[in-house]
Amino acid sequence: MPRPRAFDERQVLERAREQFWATGYAGTRMDDIAQATGLGKGSLYGAFGDKGKLFHRVFGDWCTAVVEVAEERLAGGPDAEALARLSGYVHLMAENTASDTERRGCLLAKGAAELAQHDPTVAGRSAETMTALLTLLRTEISAAQRHGDIDSAADPERLAALLLTVVRGIEAVGKAGLDPETLRNIADTALAVLPMPEGQKHLATVRPARTDLVPSRPHDPPDSAS
Amino acid sequence: MPRPRAFDERQVLERAREQFWATGYAGTRMDDIAQATGLGKGSLYGAFGDKGKLFHRVFGDWCTAVVEVAEERLAGGPDAEALARLSGYVHLMAENTASDTERRGCLLAKGAAELAQHDPTVAGRSAETMTALLTLLRTEISAAQRHGDIDSAADPERLAALLLTVVRGIEAVGKAGLDPETLRNIADTALAVLPMPEGQKHLATVRPARTDLVPSRPHDPPDSAS
DNA sequence: TACCTTATGGACGATCCATTCCACAACTGA
DNA sequence: TCAGTTGTGGAATGGATCGTCCATAAGGTA
Numbered sequence: 001m002p003r004p005r006a007f008d009e010r011q012v013l014e015r016a017r018e019q020f021w022a023t024g025y026a027g028t029r030m031d032d033i034a035q036a037t038g039l040g041k042g043s044l045y046g047a048f049g050d051k052g053k054l055f056h057r058v059f060g061d062w063c064t065a066v067v068e069v070a071e072e073r074l075a076g077g078p079d080a081e082a083l084a085r086l087s088g089y090v091h092l093m094a095e096n097t098a099s100d101t102e103r104r105g106c107l108l109a110k111g112a113a114e115l116a117q118h119d120p121t122v123a124g125r126s127a128e129t130m131t132a133l134l135t136l137l138r139t140e141i142s143a144a145q146r147h148g149d150i151d152s153a154a155d156p157e158r159l160a161a162l163l164l165t166v167v168r169g170i171e172a173v174g175k176a177g178l179d180p181e182t183l184r185n186i187a188d189t190a191l192a193v194l195p196m197p198e199g200q201k202h203l204a205t206v207r208p209a210r211t212d213l214v215p216s217r218p219h220d221p222p223d224s225a226s
Numbered sequence: 227m228p229r230p231r232a233f234d235e236r237q238v239l240e241r242a243r244e245q246f247w248a249t250g251y252a253g254t255r256m257d258d259i260a261q262a263t264g265l266g267k268g269s270l271y272g273a274f275g276d277k278g279k280l281f282h283r284v285f286g287d288w289c290t291a292v293v294e295v296a297e298e299r300l301a302g303g304p305d306a307e308a309l310a311r312l313s314g315y316v317h318l319m320a321e322n323t324a325s326d327t328e329r330r331g332c333l334l335a336k337g338a339a340e341l342a343q344h345d346p347t348v349a350g351r352s353a354e355t356m357t358a359l360l361t362l363l364r365t366e367i368s369a370a371q372r373h374g375d376i377d378s379a380a381d382p383e384r385l386a387a388l389l390l391t392v393v394r395g396i397e398a399v400g401k402a403g404l405d406p407e408t409l410r411n412i413a414d415t416a417l418a419v420l421p422m423p424e425g426q427k428h429l430a431t432v433r434p435a436r437t438d439l440v441p442s443r444p445h446d447p448p449d450s451a452s
Numbered sequence: 453t454a455c456c457t458t459a460t461g462g463a464c465g466a467t468c469c470a471t472t473c474c475a476c477a478a479c480t481g482a
Numbered sequence: 483t484c485a486g487t488t489g490t491g492g493a494a495t496g497g498a499t500c501g502t503c504c505a506t507a508a509g510g511t512a
Contacts, residue, residue, distance in 0.1 A: 004458085004459080004508085004509065004510090005458090005459065005460095006459070006460075006508085007459095022343070023344075024252070024339075024340055026250070026252035026253055027252055027340075029498085029499065029500085030499075030500065030501080031498095031499075031500090034461085039460085039461080040459095040460055040461030040462065041460095041461070041462075041500090041501075041502085042459080042460055042461055042462080042502085042503085042504090043459065043460055043461070044461095045500095045501065045502080046458090046459070046460085047459090050500080050501070051500070051501090102343065103342055103343045103349070104343060105339060105342075105343070108402070109339060109398055109402075110339045110340075112401050112402050112403075113250075113331060113335060113336045113339040113340065113401060114250055114253075114336075114339065114340060116329055116331075116401055116402070116403070117248070117328065117329045117330060117331070118249075123329070123403060124403075126401075126402040126403055127402060127403025127404070128403075129402070130399055130402045130403055130404055131404075134404075155415075158411055158412075158414075158415040159415065161399075161404070161408055161411060161412050161415065162392070162412055162415045162416055162419070164395075164399060165391075165392055165395035165396055165398075165399050165412050165416075166388070166391055166392060166395055167395075168395045168398040168399050168402070169390075169391035169392055169393075169394045169395020169396075169398060170391055170395075171398065172335055172391075172394040172395060172397065172398045173356055173387075173390060173391050173394050175338050175339060175342055175352075176334070176335075176338050176342070176352040176353060176355070176356045176394070177338075177342070177349060177350075177352050177353025177354075177356055178353070178356055178357075178360075178387070182387055185384055185387060186384075186387050186388055186391050188384075189381075189384040189385065189387065189388045190388055190391075193388070193419045193420065193421060194419065195419060230478085230479065230480095230488085230489080231488095231489065231490095232478085232489070232490075233489095233490095255468085255469060255470085256469075256470060256471080257468095257469075257470090260491085265490080265491080266489095266490050266491030266492065267470090267471075267472085267490095267491070267492075268472085268473085268474090268489080268490055268491055268492080269489065269490055269491070270491095271470090271471070271472080272488090272489070272490085273489090276470075276471075277470065277471090453512100454511100454512090455510100455511085455512090456509105456510090456511085456512105457508105457509090457510085457511105458507105458508090458509085458510105459506100459507080459508075459509095460505105460506080460507070460508090461504105461505105461506095461507105462503105462504100462505105463502105463503085463504090464501105464502080464503080464504105465500105465501095465502080465503100466499105466500090466501095466502100467498105467499085467500085467501105468497105468498085468499080468500095469496105469497090469498085469499100470495105470496095470497090470498100471494105471495085471496090471497105472493105472494085472495075472496100473492105473493085473494075473495090474491105474492095474493090474494100475490105475491100475492100475493105476489105476490080476491095477488100477489080477490070477491105478487100478488090478489075478490095479486105479487090479488085479489095480485100480486090480487085480488105481484100481485095481486095482483100482484085482485090482486105
């Protein structure tokens with residue numbers, strides 16, 4: 001019975017994300033978003049509440065996407081390919097940052113840096129996201145250990161935390177200005193130093209020349225949430 | 227012949243840093259800084275130009291301090307203690323983040339996240355800082371290799387980049403909400419996976435129980451620039 | 453078709469903020 | 483002591499920004 005909305009909510013959120021991503025929370029004006037989406041202020045406020053609520057919505061969606069990308073890459077599959085999945089994921093994240101020529105970084109990092117200290121919602125959501133990623137990584141490391149690709153004496157929890165740190169760290173040093181080639185090397189190196197089972201040499205890939213440990217490395221994921 | 231300044235420039239910069247650190251660039255008002263320093267707007271603008279210039283000054287000083295802390299910890303000393311120096315540095319950085327209960331994070335990361343994309347000065351300064359840290363780490367890794375504490379077949383450049391990424395990554399995941407204990411473990415793990423020379427086992431420290439690889443770990447550095 | 457409900461979007465109000473301005477203070481050198 | 487010069491701090495300015503309001507449009511329903 002009421003008049004239906006003339007806009008696609010998802011599309012509006014996408015445009016809003018683009019704005020927040022480009023200029024941060026404080027740096028984005030509601031007028032910008034109105035302009036970018038073609039919506040009037042009335043519709044915008046009517047549909048999403050206020051600037052804060054709109055950002056929370058965008059930020060939450062982003063976090064969901066980040067975890068989904070990890071799930072696509074990591075969850076499921078035979079133990080025999082667990083190490084390859086881990087490698088693919090880490091390299092994907094490195095590639096995302098490396099190809100981010102505009103240096104927009106990741107909205108998760110950007111939002112957390114700007115707001116986590118004062119906004120419990122953002123703080124909570126980013127923390128959830130970290131633990132979700134940690135769980136995915138730990139599971140995969142355990143799988144690789146079962147298959148004998150990673151030393152089973154190592155603590156999967158710790159290795160997962162290390163890999164997560166490397167992934168998030170690549171984003172950080174990328175935004176800080178390290179060049180793409182270095183970023184890709186970091187991903188290689190991180191995977192190369194993972195402890196191999198006793199008896200196997202694992203050092204080779206840390207040597208200067210080797211960069212071929214890793215299987216094919218996909219570009220431009222559908223939702224390239226870096 | 228002119229009237230001398232009644233304020234201490236260093237002290238004013240310190241207070242300004244505190245503000246920018248706490249609330250970011252856009253989130254900090256010049257009135258806040260005036261209030262915090264006790265200066266009037268006229269003095270503030272007369273002495274530092276405008277908000278942007280003031281931030282650049284603060285940001286630059288911070289970057290200098292970050293490198294200085296690394297130099298104090300890393301540069302100089304016998305090769306025999308190079309690995310210990312590396313370990314001390316990485317743990318110090320982890321401790322800084324772990325003890326940052328207010329979750330302010332690091333101004334370098336915060337500033338870069340907020341401004342690097344649009345402000346070439348910030349982008350350039352943060353990039354310089356990264357390469358300076360990289361150089362310090364590489365030098366120290368080479369020293370440890372000479373002494374036989376790290377496999378000399380490994381590329382010091384790559385290991386340095388990995389360690390830098392871990393250090394910056396710890397800051398990032400810390401701000402994102404991982405608990406202090408996990409952060410400390412990450413530092414342990416990163417050091418434990420460094421490739422040992424052939425013949426030596428290096429895996430032990432990745433095992434759950436071990437956390438004692440590292441020498442004493444200082445708290446509260448003079449200029450605790452995390 | 454007439455009516456009711458919701459959407460729309462631009463104008464508006466109130467607030468906030470960076471920057472400038474200015475009257476006055478403080479110090480130096482003659 | 484007396485200019486002359488620079489520092490000081492708060493009031494004023496001008497522009498920007500968030501959120502509200504309201505007259506109107508557009509579906510649905512009877």
